[in-house]
Amino acid sequence: MTQSFRMVTARDVAEIANVSVSTVGRALADDPRISARTKSRVKEVASRLGYVGNLPARQMRGAKSNLIGLMLPDIRNHFYATIAEALSDCCSTNGYQLALSIANDPETEARHVTELISARAAGIVIVSTAQPKRETRDLLNNFPHVQLLRRIDNYNSAWFGINDEECLCEGTKHLLELGHRRIAYIGGSRELSTGSARRTGFRRAFQEMGIDRSEAIEIFGPPSYTQYGANAIQELLNRPNPPTAIITGTIRVTQAILETLHQMKISVPDDLSFVGFGDAPEFKWWGPGLTTLCMPIEDLATTCGLWFLHHIDSGKHTNQQHSSVAKATLTIRGSTAALDR
Amino acid sequence: MTQSFRMVTARDVAEIANVSVSTVGRALADDPRISARTKSRVKEVASRLGYVGNLPARQMRGAKSNLIGLMLPDIRNHFYATIAEALSDCCSTNGYQLALSIANDPETEARHVTELISARAAGIVIVSTAQPKRETRDLLNNFPHVQLLRRIDNYNSAWFGINDEECLCEGTKHLLELGHRRIAYIGGSRELSTGSARRTGFRRAFQEMGIDRSEAIEIFGPPSYTQYGANAIQELLNRPNPPTAIITGTIRVTQAILETLHQMKISVPDDLSFVGFGDAPEFKWWGPGLTTLCMPIEDLATTCGLWFLHHIDSGKHTNQQHSSVAKATLTIRGSTAALDR
DNA sequence: ATGAAAGCGCTAACAA
DNA sequence: TTGTTAGCGCTTTCAT
Numbered sequence: 001m002t003q004s005f006r007m008v009t010a011r012d013v014a015e016i017a018n019v020s021v022s023t024v025g026r027a028l029a030d031d032p033r034i035s036a037r038t039k040s041r042v043k044e045v046a047s048r049l050g051y052v053g054n055l056p057a058r059q060m061r062g063a064k065s066n067l068i069g070l071m072l073p074d075i076r077n078h079f080y081a082t083i084a085e086a087l088s089d090c091c092s093t094n095g096y097q098l099a100l101s102i103a104n105d106p107e108t109e110a111r112h113v114t115e116l117i118s119a120r121a122a123g124i125v126i127v128s129t130a131q132p133k134r135e136t137r138d139l140l141n142n143f144p145h146v147q148l149l150r151r152i153d154n155y156n157s158a159w160f161g162i163n164d165e166e167c168l169c170e171g172t173k174h175l176l177e178l179g180h181r182r183i184a185y186i187g188g189s190r191e192l193s194t195g196s197a198r199r200t201g202f203r204r205a206f207q208e209m210g211i212d213r214s215e216a217i218e219i220f221g222p223p224s225y226t227q228y229g230a231n232a233i234q235e236l237l238n239r240p241n242p243p244t245a246i247i248t249g250t251i252r253v254t255q256a257i258l259e260t261l262h263q264m265k266i267s268v269p270d271d272l273s274f275v276g277f278g279d280a281p282e283f284k285w286w287g288p289g290l291t292t293l294c295m296p297i298e299d300l301a302t303t304c305g306l307w308f309l310h311h312i313d314s315g316k317h318t319n320q321q322h323s324s325v326a327k328a329t330l331t332i333r334g335s336t337a338a339l340d341r
Numbered sequence: 342m343t344q345s346f347r348m349v350t351a352r353d354v355a356e357i358a359n360v361s362v363s364t365v366g367r368a369l370a371d372d373p374r375i376s377a378r379t380k381s382r383v384k385e386v387a388s389r390l391g392y393v394g395n396l397p398a399r400q401m402r403g404a405k406s407n408l409i410g411l412m413l414p415d416i417r418n419h420f421y422a423t424i425a426e427a428l429s430d431c432c433s434t435n436g437y438q439l440a441l442s443i444a445n446d447p448e449t450e451a452r453h454v455t456e457l458i459s460a461r462a463a464g465i466v467i468v469s470t471a472q473p474k475r476e477t478r479d480l481l482n483n484f485p486h487v488q489l490l491r492r493i494d495n496y497n498s499a500w501f502g503i504n505d506e507e508c509l510c511e512g513t514k515h516l517l518e519l520g521h522r523r524i525a526y527i528g529g530s531r532e533l534s535t536g537s538a539r540r541t542g543f544r545r546a547f548q549e550m551g552i553d554r555s556e557a558i559e560i561f562g563p564p565s566y567t568q569y570g571a572n573a574i575q576e577l578l579n580r581p582n583p584p585t586a587i588i589t590g591t592i593r594v595t596q597a598i599l600e601t602l603h604q605m606k607i608s609v610p611d612d613l614s615f616v617g618f619g620d621a622p623e624f625k626w627w628g629p630g631l632t633t634l635c636m637p638i639e640d641l642a643t644t645c646g647l648w649f650l651h652h653i654d655s656g657k658h659t660n661q662q663h664s665s666v667a668k669a670t671l672t673i674r675g676s677t678a679a680l681d682r
Numbered sequence: 683a684t685g686a687a688a689g690c691g692c693t694a695a696c697a698a
Numbered sequence: 699t700t701g702t703t704a705g706c707g708c709t710t711t712c713a714t
Contacts, residue, residue, distance in 0.1 A: 005483055005658075007461070009691060020701050025693060033699060050483055055459045056397035056406075057691035060706040065397075066456055067440070075429065081422045088416065088443040097456050099408070100441040102429040115407055115438050118396045120348070142346060142391055255622060262626035281596060282623035285603035317346075350707060361685050366709060374683060398707035401690040686713075697702070 008051045017045040028053070059120055068309070069116035069124040071101045071109065078280040079251045080127070083148065083301040087125060090305030094313070096122065105129060110136045117143050123312050125304065128152050130191035144318045146308045148301070151193040158322035160304035164194050167293045167328035168201030169208070171247050171275045174291070174330055176209050179339035180245040180273060184217040186232050186257070187249030195220065198249040217243055221253060229256030237266065244273065244339050251278035258286050269337035279331070288334025300326040349392045358386040369394070400461055409650070410457035410465040412442045412450065419621040420592045421468070424489065424642040428466060431646030435654070437463060446470060451477045458484050464653050466645065469493050471532035485659045487649045489642070492534040499663035501645035505535050508634050508669035509542030510549070512588050512616045515632070515671055517550050520680035521586040521614060525558040527573050527598070528590030536561065539590040558584055562594060570597030578607065585614065585680050592619035599627050610678035620672070629675025641667040 010024045017024065019042060027034045027042035034042075045051075059065055068091050072080045088098045099121060101112035110133045116124055123144035130150075137154050147159040168185075175183050185202045188195035199218065206213040219232050229252065236243055248254045254276040261268060268274050268287050276283055276292035283290040303324060311318045351365045358365065360383060368375045368383035375383075386392075400406060409432050413421045429439045440462060442453035451474045457465055464485035471491075478495050488500040509526075516524050526543045529536035540559065547554040560573050570593065577584055589595045595617040602609060609615050609628050617624055617633035624631040644665060652659045 005485060011691075021691085022693075022702080023700060026700090029693090035699060038699080050479060052455060052458045052480070054461060054691055056400040056461055057706090058693080059397040060401065060691080060708090061693050062706075063693090065460075067460070070441075075416070075426045076419070076422045078417070081417045084425075084441065085416045085443060088441060092443070092449065092453075097453065097460070098441050098443075100411075100425065100429065100439050102426060102433070102439075108433065112433075112438065114393060117393045119406075119408070119438070120395060120397055138391055139393070144346060259622065259626055280623075281600065282621075282627070285600055285627070286623070352707075362707085363686080363709075364684060366707095367684085370709090376683060379683080395707055398690090399709075401692090401707080402709045403690075404709090684714085686711105688709105688711080690708090692706090693704105695702105695704085698700085 007054070008049045009054070010051070013042065013046045013049060013051050016049070017042045064312075065120050065122045066095060066097045067099045067116070067119060067121040068096045069099045069101060069112075069121045069126075071103055071112060071124065071126040071128075073102070073104050073127060073129065074252075075100070075102055077251055079278055079295075079297060082297050083127075086298045086301035087305045090302055090309065094309045096309065103129065106131055106133045106136065109133070110139075113139055123308060123318065125308060128155075130189055141319065144308075144312055146304060146318060148304055149194060155319075156321070157319045158307070158324075160300055160307070160324045160326075161194070162295050162297075162300060162326050162328050164197035164328075165201035165204065167295075167330070168198040168247070168249060169205045170201075170330050171293050172202050172205030173209060174332070174336065175245045175247060175273060175275060176205060176211055178245075178273065178336060181211070182215045182217070182241065182243045183245045183247060184219065184236055184243040185247050185249065186219045186221070186229065186253055188221045188253070190220050195249065202247065202249075221250065227256075229253035230260040233257050233260050234264070237264070237272075242272075245275070245336070246272060247275040248277045251280065254278060254283075254290075254292070255280065258282075258290070262287070268335050273336040273339070275330075275336060284333070286335075291333045291336040292331055293328050294331045295328040296326050348395070349390045350395070351392070354383065354387045354390060354392050357390070358383050405653075406461050406463045407436060407438045408440045408457070408460060408462040409437045410440045410442060410453075410462045410467075412444055412453060412465065412467040412469075414443070414445050414468060414470065415593075416441070416443055418592055420619055420636075420638060423638050424468075427639045427642035428646045431643055431650065435650045437650065444470065447472055447474045447477065450474070451480075454480055464649060464659065466649060469496075471530055482660065485649075485653055487645060487659060489645055490535060494534075496660075497662070498660045499648070499665075501641055501648070501665045501667075502535070503636055503638075503641060503667050503669050505538035505669075506542035506545065508636075508671070509539040509588070509590060510546045511542075511671050512634050513543050513546030514550060515673070515677065516586045516588060516614060516616060517546060517552055519586075519614065519677060522552070522680075523556045523558070523582065523584040524586045524588060525560065525577055525584040526588050526590065527560045527562070527570065527577075527594055529562045529594070531561050536590060543588065543590075562591065568597075570594035571601040574598050574601050575605070578605070578613075583613075586616070586677070587613060588616040589618045592621065595619060595624075595631075595633070596621065599623075599631070603628070609676050614677040614680070616671075616677060625674070627676075632674045632677040633672055634669050635672045636669040637667050 014021045014024045027039045091098045103109040127148045128150045151159045276290045279294040355362045355365045368380045432439045444450040468489045469491045492500045617631045620635040
């Protein structure tokens with residue numbers, strides 16, 4: 001019982017159909033040189049035996065893989081699930097197949113990248129970890145790939161992301177205009193290009209409105225975000241002088257805070273104004289409705305996928321400077337209100 | 342610019358290191374016959390050139406693929422995202438790589454299954470569509486695979502699922518015990534084994550409690566569930582004699598209903614009791630908290646993954662009758678209350 | 683301790 | 699219209 005499934009080969013088909021292996025190959029590829037009679041006979045036999053062409057063997061003959069690697073930090077995050085689905089659609093439409101790798105740390109990331117390259121995937125779409133290993137960079141720089149959302153400078157490659165800085169700036173201005181000053185920003189790691197850009201946007205809002213930032217609070221997230229958002233918000237609200245408004249910089253933190261605020265029975269927006277990040281469906285009906293930074297994440301992923309697949313198909317070099325920025329915008333709902341003193 | 346990336350081969354390494362191809366292969370595989378000096382030289386050259394072994398070529402020599410195909414109907418569903426993550430972890434730990442296919446209809450499903458088999462993946466974990474094509478069944482029956490959640494009888498294979506019937510029965514009894522009689526069940530397609538079993542559970546609750554089912558309402562879902570849940574609930578509540586309680590049989594329907602009830606400003610549980618399906622994080626804080634059927638979906642996926650990978654690794658025939666059922670249980674929160682007349 | 687050669691399943695160039 | 703043959707990159711005899 002060691003080798004349970006013997007795959008049918010072109011040779012098996014050839015023997016039964018009484019033709020040569022190459023005739024089988026040509027018949028199944030609808031080569032015009034093969035007679036209709038032979039063709040149909042071969043096809044009949046192939047289908048009867050359940051013959052499925054061996055892609056690895058074809059790859060050795062120069063055929064390109066149908067595999068597109070997608071590296072994500074977390075698939076349970078609605079954000080990334082949307083990306084996976086959009087890209088999967090994209091791949092599917094263009095005859096590719098998505099290989100999903102979930103890697104949260106540089107070691108796993110390096111391993112998965114190596115495996116994808118070893119499998120000679122057609123290309124890799126990567127949402128990078130914060131500090132990829134040197135090895136990973138070297139590998140990717142010699143392999144078709146494109147960066148999504150997070151941008152690592154040392155990769156000499158195309159990047160598709162959102163206007164992180166702009167959108168956090170806009171959200172923060174909204175709070176400032178409502179009169180808030182003690183605003184807390186709870187963001188992701190500054191080691192990520194996204195985390196860093198969002199923090200800059202937060203600060204720029206104060207600057208552009210000519211408001212002193214001394215009352216502002218900044219908290220940055222560790223990799224394990226599950227508990228972090230909850231802890232951060234609890235600590236903040238227990239301060240002698242708690243913030244009157246909060247703005248977040250990652251979806252997971254936003255979700256954790258929604259849950260915590262509900263548990264703590266904080267009244268929003270009366271006791272606290274809150275601007276979330278991302279646009280999971282439940283944000284619409286959380287309490288008074290969540291004012292949030294909505295991202296056209298599906299568009300972004302689709303744009304990225306189409307661009308990438310097109311370049312791969314046309315054999316162009318994809319590792320070139322190219323960047324595309326999708327615009328996130330503020331959607332105002334009930335969770336933010338003017339500060340009354 | 343047609344062929345941008347030339348992959349480094351063992352031969353390239355051999356030439357530079359001044360050894361033969363076979364020596365390169367042995368050195369990199371740490372074959373004891375190769376001298377330490379040669380080994381280190383070869384390894385140095387290989388790493389300097391960025392050599393990554395060609396898996397397709399190895400597969401031709403009998404190496405098995407590191408690819409595990411996962412076929413899901415929808416990755417944005419929290420349910421399936423959890424499965425994907427759990428399986429991805431599982432694969433990662435055991436040296437495999439997840440290939441994700443999203444297929445909602447039998448044609449796409451057939452195409453993806455064919456592609457996975459063509460790539461000679463190590464195996465396929467499938468959440469089947471309702472009516473798979475004959476072709477798909479034939480292919481799978483000759484290929485290592487395992488069914489998850491939905492069970493198609495004609496596949497002669499292992500299955501890992503949940504106690505669909507039991508759990509819907511339990512949820513329905515909860516409502517009956519609270520005095521409800523005009524209970525509406527909004528479920529998934531009866532063409533799915535899961536949808537059918539859940540309906541049976543709904544009915545059995547009445548039967549076992551000796552309660553007449555004439556007031557019960559049953560509605561079944563089409564494939565495109567996004568709008569369906571919303572429509573169903575609106576239609577139900579506009580009836581002259583609307584139900585006093587609702588129980589659902591799919592996560593997506595549950596989520597759609599949560600949103601619709603919120604929009605319609607229906608007061609839960611005062612105007613309507615509601616038992617949801619699944620356990621997305623937001624169920625905890627929706628309105629009064631959602632009474633829901635919680636499923637140990639992560640455990641299920643992990644169990645399935647471990648079993649499957651173990652069987653693949655040990656070369657055992659996986660297409661055997663084997664079934665494993667994980668127990669879902671009712672979690673009572675605020676969305677269900679006794680009916681006062 | 684290392685090299686030469688065969689062969690995995692397939693396609694394409696060359697023969698017939 | 700079809701068959702024969704070479705070779706993709708690798709591992710594994712077999713030979714040295």
